[in-house]
Every structure is written in C-alpha cells, then in structure tokens.
Amino acid sequence: MKTKNFFRRKTTGQIIVYVIAFVVMLVQCLSLIFCLLWGFSSSLKTQEEFSLNSPLAFPQQWVFANYAEAFDMLEVRGFNFFGLICNSIWYAVGTPLIQITVSMIIAYVVIKYPSKFTKVYHAYVLVMMMINLSAGSAATYRFFAKLNLVDSPLFLVGKIGKTTFAYLIFCAAWRGVANDYMEAAKIDGANHWTIMFRVMIPQVIGTWGALFIMDFITWWNDYTSPMIYFPNWPTLATGLFEYESDMIMSVNMPVYFAGLMISMVPVIVLFMIFQDTIMDRISIGGIKG
Template sequence: MQESVQEREQARGYRKGGPARRRLRGVARCIFPVVSYTVVCLWCLFFLLMIFWAVINSFKSYLNFYQDPLWFPKTGTGFGWNFSNYAKAFNALQVTRNSEIIRAPRMLLNSLIYAGGSGILSVITACLASYILAKYSYLKWVRSLWILVLITNYLPIGASLSANIKMLTDLGLYDSMLGIMFWQCGAFGYIFLIYYATWKSVSWSYAEAAFIDGAGHFRTMLLIMWPMTRTIFGVLFIQQFISLWNDYMTPIIYLPSYPNLSYGAYQFQFTAANPDVATVPIQIAGLLLLAIPIFVLFLIFRNKIMGSLTLGGLKG
C-alpha cells in the first residue's frame, strides 16, 4: 500500500510538472523566440528587398530596366543613374479638371489638408466617444448607445454610392473639403474599438482624484486622462493619415475639384500617349515621390510611434 501511494505521488508530480515536462517546456521556450524572430526577420527582409528593387530601378533607363531589372544601373551610353526620372515623374503628376491643369504642388496641398484634417477629426471623435462609453457605462443611455455601436460595427449597414452623393449634395457637402472631412470622421470604427480598450485599461482613480480637487468632467478628461493615451492617439493618427494619404477613390468621387497626389499617381496608368513617362522606371519614381512625405512623417514622430504607453501613479 505504501509503494502504491508513493507511485501515485510520483505520477501526480510528473503530471504537475516532472523533470521531462520541465525539460520540454524549457526547449519550447528556447525554440519559440528563435522561430518567431526568424519569421519576422524574413518578413522584414522581403519588404526591404522590394524597396531596394524599386529604388535602384527608379534610376534606370527604359532599356536598362528591361535588360537587367534586378541589379544596379549599368554604365555606358544610354545607361547609368538617371536622376532625371524623378523630375519627369514630378512633372507628369498632373490632373486635368474642367480644362484646368492641376499640378503636383497643388495636389500635395490637397493631400495634406485631406489626410491631415480627416485623420485628426477621426481620431478626436473616436477618442471622445470611446471615453464616454468606457468610463460612464453606469448610465443607462450610455449602455444603450454601446449596443448601437456594436450593431453599426458588426452588421453590414451601408448606403449605395448614388445615395451618398445625393445626401452630400442635399446637405451642401459634396465637393467641399471641410464637408467631406466631417462626413468621414465617424466616431465608431476600428479607431473607436482600439481607444475603447485603451480607456478601459486606464484606472478611474485618476479621475476620482481630480474630482476631489474640484476638476470638472471635461477638464479631467482633457488634462488628466487624455495625456496618458497620447501615444495611442499619435499612432492612430499616423495610421489614419497614411490610409487617407493613399486614398484616391474619395477625391475622384466626392472631391472632383480637389485631386490629391494619390489620384495623380493613379493617372500614371493612362499616360501611354507620352511614351517617355509611361516607362516603368519613371512610374516607380513617381510612386516613391508619393511615399516621401509618409517617410518624413515617420522620421519626425518615430519616437512617439515606437514608444510605449506609460502610466503614472497615485500618491498615498
């Protein structure tokens, strides 16, 4: 009987975590990071190679590209580094609207206004709406609004293109930069869901301490709670800015008088009448020009984007 009890104890110890199982978990802990980092490194290497390929081919001539599309430009007559490709691409970034030629500088301004304005409004509205639903859920009308948010997010509710155009025209928002900005700043989307989870992770004790000191609800949100989520705010704005920067369908349909750079790059595929501009190296140069502002934006805010959300503490 004593031996059987000892055997059962040994078996129970093995099930809970015997030497063999501990060794297996140790091997898994060693292998998993190696496999994960290897996959991430290969993924990053793939994108870096694609960017490298695009950059070196943007400086090639038409003949050099089709002779050797995988390596640096060749030297010799008709070959070499053609920096003029970027000048040709910049001059080709133009759109005709109502017999008016709109060139790259004006399209750049339209892109900055459209992406920046719509992006900041989208994040602000999502920030305010998610704060109310996350921190005032004890109110009955807030709980009802949360159900409505779930319905609008998970049910395919939408309107047709013609209905949207008619609605915007009737409201005087069609072909209006400011009107389209407000039309696109819907508070309930993926930005709302991310910010809602962020607010849930912030302790309400900070707000209670501010209320004791005499702060109101809006002041508490603006000066106490929001600074704790500035990193999330910045990251979401950058994501939204990039998404809107690459958006060419909205300007085509709803802002015909305000074409942006994405629409200008989209027009590259219709430049076959100009064989000098229709070559692949010049088209690649145009796309890289379109990516430069996004790259500069990342360099400026890289510390905010790569930083982590840091929360303070309460005394006492």
C-alpha cells in the same frame, strides 16, 4: 553567442521548424525588397534605357534629375505635384484628426460617465459592427452631393463621427485609466470639461497618436475615395494612378517611378519613427466588453 542562446533548450524538430519559418519569411521579405529596389533602380534610368534595355539592367547613369522632373511632369486636373501633395495632406490629416478625436471623446463619455443611454449606445455600436447594412457609395455620394460636400475639402464634414475600431481601442484605453485622476482634479475644483481636456486626455494621448499615425497612413494611401467624392481635388495616390491610366502610352516611366518613390517617403518615415509606439498601443480586446 546569441544564436547559441536562441537554440538552447530547443529540440531538433523545433530548430528545423524555426529554420523553415525563417527561410519562408526571408524569401517573402527579399521579394518585397527586390521589387522596391527595382522600382528605385528604374526611377534612375532614362526613358530610352527603360524602354530598350533589359529590365534587369542597372541604370547606366544615375539620373536623379528624374525626381526633380517628377514635380514638373506629374500634373493631374490642374494640380501639379505640390498640389497633389497638399490635397493628400488635408485629406490624410483632416480625416483622422476628426475621427480619432471624436472616437476618443465618445469612448470617454461611455466609459467614464456610464448611464443607461451610454450602455444602449455601446451595445448599438457592437451590433452595428456586425451588421453591414449599407446603401453603398452611390447613396453616400448622392447624399453628400445634396449637402454640397462633394468635390471639395468640405467632404471632411462628412467624416465627423467615430470609427468603430478607434472607439473600441479607446474604450479599452479609458478602462485602464483610473478614476482617481478625475476625483483628484474634482477636489482641486476642476469642472468636467477641465478634467477631460487637461487631466484625462493626456493619459491616452499616446493611444491617440498611434491611431492618428495609422489612420494618416491609410488615408494617405487611399486613392478610391478621392476618385469618387472629390475627383477634381486629386490626392497624390489618386493622381499617380490617374496619370498613368490617362497617359499610358506616353508616360516617361522612370520619372513616373520617381514620383512613386517620392510618394512613399512620408509614410515610411512615419512608420520607422513610430513603429514601436504603434505596435505597443494597438490591441483589440474582447468584443463582449
């Protein structure tokens, strides 16, 4: 019945197009799923099976012990698997916590407390979004090194600032929150700080949460910035890359694949739980705003 309703009022041409689109997207999805399943299947093989048998062969014995062994085997620069996870956590939690919160506050002040200064600032943000004059990672590294912010969790100090994307999202979000809440709180005797923290921020906490989750996923997966700025504090993504690069001839690949599978669990779980929230909250409005 659902299929019948879907094709109701559609011409033959439309149906053909929908079928083609369905097939194309299905092939794309199946190829992705096949690769992930192959990776999972490989993680359950022994090293001999992986090396000697056909890559299409299923595991003869499902060696789940590979997952436990991943915690022992994968060690990079003195950090074991737990250590790599810990580094990923402080990097992937700390960075969005700082940047999303700062973006939220800056956007709140710009939208709710307009003045010549905030208008100039907003125009500056829009201009700088287009102009990508950059001294690059070399200058950033050298400057951070002078401030002793490299090769340590103090790198997060350099993250104090907004991101343009989050700032624009929050600008749109704050425009949608009525000033009546502020008026009512003011009448009740609240000061500006109370109004912001206890009345207004709760109005956009969903947006904050969605952006935090998206950014958490981005920083959890980032492997290049840790390599440059804190190479002796490798994250899980960096560690997995460097482990395979350094040990290429002697890596127990099934155990390595088990490590890869473990590393994707947090982000998949987060996305599956919050996918509707993320998709509902994220939209980009006009750049002229």
